Amino acid sequence: MRYQYFFTDYEGEEILADNEITASKEEIIRFMKQILLVKDNFLGIIDQNDLCIQFMVNQDHSILVDIPIPELDGSHTKNTTLMGALQIVHELDAMIQIEDTDNLQFEKWLAYFKSSLSKGYRNWVIHYLGIKLWIKSW
Numbered sequence: 175m176r177y178q179y180f181f182t183d184y185e186g187e188e189i190l191a192d193n194e195i196t197a198s199k200e201e202i203i204r205f206m207k208q209i210l211l212v213k214d215n216f217l218g219i220i221d222q223n224d225l226c227i228q229f230m231v232n233q234d235h236s237i238l239v240d241i242p243i244p245e246l247d248g249s250h251t252k253n254t255t256l257m258g259a260l261q262i263v264h265e266l267d268a269m270i271q272i273e274d275t276d277n278l279q280f281e282k283w284l285a286y287f288k289s290s291l292s293k294g295y296r297n298w299v300i301h302y303l304g305i306k307l308w309i310k311s312w
Contacts, residue, residue, distance in 0.1 A: 250278035
């Protein structure tokens with residue numbers, strides 16, 4: 175099974191969501207181990223139904239897991255470790271299943287953006303807005 179993915183590495187390159195590339199789960203996991211080490215770096219995976227799961231490195235090096243649901247104007251989110259993020263991807267089937275990821279909390283984007291901006295996650299909010307606009311333009 176191959177998945178589309180996109181990323182930003184603030185110490186290197188980026189592939190934006192509208193230019194995503196495809197790779198196997200194993201290739202994505204290897205890439206996650208390289209990219210999800212630097213604060214604000216992120217990587218998103220898009221399944222065959224255009225559902226997206228995203229991972230971003232927090233200031234404390236934990237990983238924010240995010241599944242945006244544009245039609246509900248919010249996301250299912252949680253914090254985990256890099257190993258936890260790798261495990262989520264390892265367990266992916268053909269489609270991203272929200273119920274397969276433990277402890278996700280749903281947050282409306284407006285409240286989430288305000289909270290994220292106050293915590294200094296400006297790049298992540300900009301990325302969210304880009305994804306939301308990209309999904310709505312699809």
